[in-house]
Amino acid sequence: MSNEKIVEIRKLSKTIGKKQIIKNLNLDLHKGEITGFLGPNGAGKTTTIRMMVGLMKPTHGDILIGGKSIRTDFEGSIEKVGVIVENPEMYKFMSGYKNLVHFARMHKGVTKARIDEVIQQVGMQNRIKEKVGSYSLGMRQRLGLAQALLNNPEFLILDEPTNGLDPAGIREFRMYLRKVARENDVAIFVSSHLLSEIELLCDRIAIIQNGELIDIKNVNEHQQSRYYIEAKPSEQAKQVLEEIGFTVHPHENGYLIDTEAEHIPGAIKLLTAAGVDLYAVQPHRTTLEDQFLEMTGGGEIAQAHTK
Amino acid sequence: MLKLIQNEWMKLWSKKATWIMATLLIVILLANAGITKWIESTSPAPEIGWQEMEEMNLMSAQDQLQNPDIGPAQQDYYEGQAAIAEYRLANDAEPFKVESLQQQVLDGHMMLSLVTLFTVIVGAGIVASEFSQGTIKMLLTRPVKRWKILTSKYITTMLFALLFAVITFASIALFSWIFFGIGDGAFLVWNGSEVVEGSYWAEALKLSVLSLASTWMIGTFAFMLGTVFRSSSLAIGVSIFLMFVGVQLVFLLQRFEIVKYYLFTHTDLTQFYTGFMPIPDITMAMSLIVLTVYFLVFMVISYWTFAKRDVTA
Known part of the structure; x- marks a missing residue:
């Protein structure tokens, strides 16, 4: 190039x-x-x-x-x-x-x-x-x-x-x-x-x-690393994660935390130790579609100019 | 530019419609010759000979010369006609029969309205079809300026008209040679002071070049409409309508001064050599000037719209 x-x-x-x-x-x-x-x-x-x-x-x-x-x-x-x-x-x-x-x-x-x-x-x-x-x-x-x-x-x-x-x-x-x-x-x-x-x-x-x-x-710009965690009881999980110092955003049935991969095993150990049942831990990537919709205001179609 | 014309020519002849038009032209001319032959063979021999016909021509020419309304071009024409008729009678010089190769070639320019018709179809569609096919996007995104593309299309239309005119004459000559053969007689012209023998081929060429002025003008008009409106059917419709009605309007406008600047008063340049002039006091020079002005107006409109247009379709 x-x-x-x-x-x-x-x-x-x-x-x-x-x-x-x-x-x-x-x-x-x-x-x-x-x-x-x-x-x-x-x-x-x-x-x-x-x-x-x-x-x-x-x-x-x-x-x-x-x-x-x-x-x-x-x-x-x-x-x-x-x-x-x-x-x-x-x-x-x-x-x-x-x-x-x-x-x-x-x-x-x-x-x-x-x-x-x-x-x-x-x-x-x-x-x-x-x-x-x-x-x-x-x-x-x-x-x-x-x-x-x-x-x-x-x-x-x-x-x-x-x-x-x-x-x-x-x-x-x-x-x-x-x-x-x-x-x-x-x-x-x-x-x-x-x-x-x-x-x-x-x-x-x-x-x-x-x-x-x-x-x-x-396109391949480094994205902020985010993880999705789903655990029950969820209130308790949230508490544990906040105590560790993560910023927690509710997402679907669980939470999103902004963190790098190396902090994940530690967080899992602490969650398990606190008696929380883990259902899912996965990296969360925002797709281009999410970004696009976010930027263009929910994909609202601009007033159609006649073609 | 040559390559662009080559392109247009290739596209034109890749269309079935073009071949159909060429075939149709030849078939019509064949039928025309065939029908003339059939009428000749079924109708009884004429009761009067060519001498009587010439006497009648002489009389009618002399009558016309008495008419105070005729213009200078008509004056020359009827003087010539009278002189030729006198010469024929005095020297026993027979004119061509209608059923002869010579007379058919001499009258061939009248068949050029067919060429005008086909030229209108081609000229109207050559730009409009690029828009309707969507190929205009492909054509204009090349390193070639738009005026060059339009010029290549215009030249192609005119080349088509010329080719069809040549086909018309070749067909007339061929078919009348087959059906009638070369007849007896002499072609005479009045050169202003005396009657001399002339070439009927040269005369036919002169008349057809003059007839092509009308093909050229109406073809250019159709080309302009097709370019401006991007619809070939509209351009064909309006052009053909005007081709027939436009000439009739000359008679309606006869009394007004404006008729002298009206396009169709001037499209038939053969009128200066055939004696039939709806507006007698125009001259060849005047007609050429009026036609040139119309031509320039048509061209400016075509180029201006084609070069400026945003292609959105």
Whole structure:
């Protein structure tokens, strides 16, 4: 991971009609890093992504890709970007191969050999000559990935890429993205509303709500260690734990204590000695979902902006 | 740009509809030639010879020349017609029969309205279909500026029109050669001072280039509607409606000055060479200027909306 900055979003705003959909958004993306873009429906994920790829124009602010502004040097900035916006819509009346030839012609220096290489990479060599209309959704996703990789992108943008894929397809897709990020040192930006998906795939998560970036965090950041203890009689257990000096929070049928693993055996001994029956002692991890819901206010869906 | 046009051309001919249109065009032209042949073979031989016909032409041309309302272009035309008819009678120079390759080729430009029709369909859909298929997202997220993409689509539409015009002429020549063969007669032109023999191919080419102005304008109009409204059916409907009704409106507007700036007064450039002019006092130069202004307006609207539009669908 080189950690070189490839994308800089600077003070990005978008106003449609009187409504400010994106408010002063700042974000950097680095090579080799997969960043998830998470937010409730209508938070502005799709709008942000569309501005990043030139489908919509920012009202204020700018996006620099590889140091080139999308406003003043569109062709230069988008040159090394691969895009999958929602379901990749292809020309159904043409074969997969012709679709790739079509897109390859729109980039500089994509050779026939490169087209064949990409087809191999996504494993479509057997059906590439068939019409796209006959492909399954999974096949189309693969072709969508193939077209995004044609120009050897340094930056891949994916908007809800796993929509409509089955679990096996999602898994395959995930493995593939990780491989591309690591091996080719590509920065990847993935939007999704599927928390578990983002958690499994990403190194870093940017959370957006009502058009504002409310948090950026690393997925495997050291979490505060917490343990869940369930014991009966519970009042007595609480007393014992407080006497040891733990801060005790009621949770479900037991308590949560903030502590490191090395203090757990001692606590168990003291609890047993006090005649408390232990039913469960386990590390408690807050899932991304809990954090997300906490941050976005119980998953209340932001006022839906029309898509 | 060449690669972009290549792309558009490939997409166009990957659609079944395009092949159906090409087939339909050829079938219609074949049927047209066939029906002409059938009428000729079933109707009795004409009672009057070509000499009588020429005498009638001469008289009607002279009548027209007495008419004080005709414009300068019509004046030239009828003078030429009268001179040619006199020459034919004096020198025993027979005109082409309708059932001959030569006359069919000369009249071929009238068949170009079919080309206009198909061009409207293609022009209306070439941008709109990208939106309806959702492929516009794929197309515009490439390192190619939007105006270049739109230009490639416009050029492709015009190339399609040209190709179909060529197919039309090739089919007319082929089918009339098969059904009628090359007939006797001479093609005569009035060069302003005397009647000379001319090339009917050159004349046919001139008339069809002039006819294509209408294909070009209506095609551009459909292209604009398709780009602005992103709906090919709307663009096709409105364009074809105007193609038929627009010309009729010329007659309704005849009395008003505004008719001189109205698009359909000028779309038929062959009117300066066929004598049929609803508004006699316009000139070729004036028509070309009006058409150019309309063309620029259509183009500015198309490019402006296409370049500025936020793609949200």
